[in-house]
Amino acid sequence: MVTDVMIGFFFAKVNVKALKALETAYAISHLGGPPYRGRDVAQAHSALPIGLGHFHRRLRLLQETLTCAQVPMDVQQRWLGQQQALLPRIVRRRSACPADG
Numbered sequence: 768m769v770t771d772v773m774i775g776f777f778f779a780k781v782n783v784k785a786l787k788a789l790e791t792a793y794a795i796s797h798l799g800g801p802p803y804r805g806r807d808v809a810q811a812h813s814a815l816p817i818g819l820g821h822f823h824r825r826l827r828l829l830q831e832t833l834t835c836a837q838v839p840m841d842v843q844q845r846w847l848g849q850q851q852a853l854l855p856r857i858v859r860r861r862s863a864c865p866a867d868g
């Protein structure tokens with residue numbers, strides 16, 4: 768994700784090791800583990816100009832990663848479904864039309 772040509776720039780100044788730990792804890796909490804203790808997800812992304820395309824690209828990379836890791840399909844569906852539902856809380860630019868700016 769951090770080297771991805773479409774969304775890698777978002778992570779240029781981020782402590783990737785720390786982010787990996789937070790994202791892992793977040794995913795575990797939504798797969799039945801202990802509650803996530805980091806920032807609210809909308810708050811954590813509020814300063815970032817994330818558009819629809821960025822959001823879907825991240826989801827696609829996650830799906831490919833889970834498939835490569837042979838994560839069972841029911842777990843993938845739960846994981847991806849939970850993340851998809853966060854779209855309105857993370858995406859700042861909702862329109863996919865370039866003319867909408």
Ligand code: HEM
Nearest residue numbers: 774777778781789790793805806811817821822825850853
């Ligand atoms: C469902 C989708 C997403 C989830 C579940 C998610 C999850 C997270 C989590 C758990 C953190 C750490 C928050 C904390 O500090 O406690 C984080 C931070 C971050 N996320 Fe996401 N994320 C999502 C989508 C995205 C997208 C689409 C992008 C950009 C393309 C993105 C870029 C970032 C960046 C740059 C940070 C670091 C922010 C900072 O350090 O201030 N995220 N994300």
